[in-house]
Amino acid sequence: MKALIHNKTIVLGVCGGIAAYKSVELLRLLKKEGADVRVMMTRNAQAFVGSMTFEALSGHPVCTNLFESRGDASIKHIEWAEQADAAVIAPATANIIGKIANGIADDALTTFMLAVTKQKLICPSMNTLMYQSKAMQRNLEILKSDGCMIIEPSAGELACGTSGPGRLPEPPDILDRLKACLTSKDLKGKHVLVTAGPTREAIDPVRFISNPSSGKMGFAIAKAAEHRGAEVILVSGPVTLSDPLYIKVIKVQTAEEMAETVFSLAEQADIIIKTAAVSDYRPKEPAKQKIKKGDEEMVLTLQKNPDILRELGRRKKDHQTLVGFAAETQELEMNAGKKLAEKNLDIIVGNLVNHPGSGFGTDTNQVTLFFRNGDKEQLPAMEKEAVAHLLLDRVKELLS
Numbered sequence: 001m002k003a004l005i006h007n008k009t010i011v012l013g014v015c016g017g018i019a020a021y022k023s024v025e026l027l028r029l030l031k032k033e034g035a036d037v038r039v040m041m042t043r044n045a046q047a048f049v050g051s052m053t054f055e056a057l058s059g060h061p062v063c064t065n066l067f068e069s070r071g072d073a074s075i076k077h078i079e080w081a082e083q084a085d086a087a088v089i090a091p092a093t094a095n096i097i098g099k100i101a102n103g104i105a106d107d108a109l110t111t112f113m114l115a116v117t118k119q120k121l122i123c124p125s126m127n128t129l130m131y132q133s134k135a136m137q138r139n140l141e142i143l144k145s146d147g148c149m150i151i152e153p154s155a156g157e158l159a160c161g162t163s164g165p166g167r168l169p170e171p172p173d174i175l176d177r178l179k180a181c182l183t184s185k186d187l188k189g190k191h192v193l194v195t196a197g198p199t200r201e202a203i204d205p206v207r208f209i210s211n212p213s214s215g216k217m218g219f220a221i222a223k224a225a226e227h228r229g230a231e232v233i234l235v236s237g238p239v240t241l242s243d244p245l246y247i248k249v250i251k252v253q254t255a256e257e258m259a260e261t262v263f264s265l266a267e268q269a270d271i272i273i274k275t276a277a278v279s280d281y282r283p284k285e286p287a288k289q290k291i292k293k294g295d296e297e298m299v300l301t302l303q304k305n306p307d308i309l310r311e312l313g314r315r316k317k318d319h320q321t322l323v324g325f326a327a328e329t330q331e332l333e334m335n336a337g338k339k340l341a342e343k344n345l346d347i348i349v350g351n352l353v354n355h356p357g358s359g360f361g362t363d364t365n366q367v368t369l370f371f372r373n374g375d376k377e378q379l380p381a382m383e384k385e386a387v388a389h390l391l392l393d394r395v396k397e398l399l400s
């Protein structure tokens with residue numbers, strides 16, 4: 001299964017601002033996801049980035065002029081408006097925002113925007129005072145009430161030498177919001193609690209027991225749930241991934257910290273998905289100072305950690321759906337099935353973590369879903385994002 005944006009037609013509008021260079025990176029990310037991207041540039045945008053760059057990367061002629069003729073008699077701004085699954089304007093200047101909000105159509109991009117009926121994502125980027133002006137905020141409110149999604153600009157140093165909100169968000173964040181635009185909100189009103197990443201159990205102040213979980217699988221589930229309209233809380237062990245947008249992220253280190261946090265949040269959750277790779281044991285008495293090298297052998301006494309998922313299964317309420325993961329190296333069906341029953345789960349997602357393209361650290365995962373009623377669904381290797389959506393589809397079926 002391919003990523004959400006695969007084969008979607010996206011029209012990228014580029015306006016005249018210093019951040020126009022970031023649209024090139026956005027185009028590259030969209031193409032990497034398999035989108036068919038058409039680019040429209042305003043006249044001022046061409047002063048910042050050449051249309052040839054967008055043409056080469058998108059594989060399509062760039063539309064820069066309402067009346068330009070390419071000899072095929074097509075009217076690009078109408079044709080593209082009919083074909084687009086979504087339109088994103090990045091960067092969107094004060095000028096274009098003012099025009100779109102008020103229905104002015106005096107160039108290719110503004111005329112196109114008037115004709116698009118699908119999702120529209122506007123990414124303002126300008127000087128802080130311009131962004132905070134009453135006229136700009138009024139125009140953004142109009143656009144929101146017209147159904148456009150607006151991404152708040154990020155704060156930081158601006159091209160004009162000042163500092164404050166006005167920077168174009170980074171392209172991965174724009175891509176994330178575009179995916180949210182394109183996803184139906186079938187989990188609206190649901191509270192979803194996800195755990196991700198490894199735990200770290202201290203041996204001494206500089207050493208710990210852990211595992212190679214990167215957090216990618218859990219973060220993908222949290223993002224997919226947020227894109228589908230859920231209120232999401234993500235409890236994560238130490239990972240290097242950036243916090244996903246619009247998700248409350250709580251960072252923990254140890255299994256005991258994860259247990260305490262999860263138990264305090266579990267009651268409010270409708271759906272709990274435990275993707276985290278929790279250490280089953282921790283050193284019984286972590287040393288207060290760094291352990292010095294000594295004998296040829298040393299013995300470390302370990303103590304069992306709380307089994308968070310088992311306890312959640314014991315406390316499970318009627319309205320809750322509880323999903324666990326099973327990281328196995330053999331006998332997937334037997335081992336996952338045992339955990340499903342013992343931990344009182346609705347679904348367990350089994351993955352063989354010693355297979356290439358599956359498990360720890362990879363962008364893909366090959367999983368089999370085992371259901372409480374004995375059904376199982378074996379899936380091919382897919383992007384973790386696609387696994388996340390498929391899992392949420394199945395959870396939704398159980399909810400209904």
Ligand code: PMT
Pocket residue numbers: 196197212213214215216217218255274275276277278279280305306307308309310323324325326327328339351353359360361362365
């Ligand atoms: O993070 P990535 O790099 O993307 O890798 C993804 C993954 C391989 C970590 C993920 O797909 C996965 O398999 N997660 C479960 C890892 C695990 O700890 O499996 P387990 O079979 O040991 O545990 C079974 C379940 O019990 C898990 O849901 C786990 O969160 C939970 N558990 C385990 C031990 C414990 N003390 N408390 C728990 O809650």
